[in-house]
Amino acid sequence: MALAMIYGATGYTGSLASERAKVAGVDIILAGRQSTKLEALAANLQLPWRAFGLDDPLTIQTSLRDVSVVLNCAGPFADTAMPLAEACIEKGIHYLDVSAELSTYLAIEELDQKAVSAHVTLLPGSGGIVAMLGCLASKAAARIDDSVSIDIAVHVSGTLSNGSVASANSAVIVDCMRLSEGRLVKQDADETMSFDFGDGRGPTSCLPVTLPDLFTIWKTTGVANIRTYVNVSGDSFLAGEKDSGALGPPEEERERNPYHAAVIVHGSKGEEVHGELHTINGYTFTALASIEAVRLVLAGKVLPGLQTPATAFGADFVDRIDHTHVRLTRVANEPCVGNA
Incomplete structure (x- = not known):
């Protein structure tokens, strides 16, 4: 079964997205750096969890096992977007995030051709x-x-x-x-x-x-x-x-x-x-829109390379x-x- 991971699940936006995914029936695994917070949230939502940092590329790739889509909710995205996006490309996993930082979009654009070759979607700004x-x-x-x-x-x-x-x-x-x-x-x-x-x-x-x-x-x-x-x-x-x-x-x-x-x-x-x-409200919108984007990608609505919500799903998204x-x-x- 296709599985999505929400990284940064215990943060404010990540927890809203996790709750929405649970309600929407999307199969997810909660992830982030802090195991204590993850364990508490996972117990509350009755969902699996996985703790790992982003310092070592091999650790990230190993931690993405069995995952089809990653939704990154862990800011600042200047620190998290590139390590996760690069690992996703290496593993053939679609990468989404909720960044509002222009610099991360410009950085991820440099991964576009690698993502196309790997048949991976890069979708920063999937909500908000x-x-x-x-x-x-x-x-x-x-x-x-x-x-x-x-x-x-x-x-x-x-x-x-x-x-x-x-x-x-x-x-x-x-x-x-x-x-x-x-x-x-x-x-x-x-x-x-x-x-x-x-x-x-x-x-x-x-x-x-x-x-x-x-x-x-x-x-x-x-x-x-x-x-x-x-x-x-x-x-x-x-x-x-x-x-x-x-x-x-x-x-x-x-x-x-x-x-x-x-x-x-x-x-x-x-x-x-x-x-x-x-x-x-923007935070409620972000939770709804990002999980809807995850759901569509899990269902096969994907285009390789760097996308926006409107190019990936149409302006009616x-x-x-x-x-x-x-x-x-x-x-x-x-x-x-x-x-x-």
Whole structure:
């Protein structure tokens, strides 16, 4: 029977994904570095577990025995993505993760040809903002024959997990970046842009930020000019309640803080398509989307080499996630076919 491994299962996102996999009936084994935490989680979920570090390639490969798919939830991904992805290629195992670190996508891209030769899928960003924005951008760009640029923003609500903060700190890029003619170039960090997220707030000022979507949306759509933005509300960079010891926001907080995204796609003849995405909290979305990606890969929905959720499963992948809706319109308010 095909078996998936969740590495980093005891972290905040990893535990949410593990719980979702259990509910969805996906056969998984929990994994990570700390045996004590793994044993406790495994006992709670009644699942098998396996403890190993990522310092020795042979140890990793041995620990991946009997596994068909690895979902890496262990950040910072600058430390974990490459050792696991390389071991997966060596063993013919498909690699997925939930990274939001641009540097790891650029590093994994270097493994693309090896993965193609090994018939292995490399799917970083299988859940979370990368899946949200990639599918939204792909749907919008498909409405224009010759898309030349994409501006896209995400509204992040609620607190971030400790792991997200650690990953963000480890992946700090000094310069704010945008994609220009397929090249990463500097962008003025003070050059804000207004987006209407369709959440009742009207045009909302967003800050430019360097997201992995600069790379993944280009790979998905072929559009070589991309700018990424963020708008935050609440104590987005405080993990959990102060002094609570929580790894991340509790369920009731996630339920109060849905995410939204907005995109503007420009065509060569001056056309514009605007899009909105409305969904559940980003952490809940990540657990649902990443396990859905695992399920599809286990079922044989695979393409070799480096993929994005939209290239692997189509732009409608986002529609598989509960309470997620996309709406597309033209600037002239002529409706486009979308997922209202």
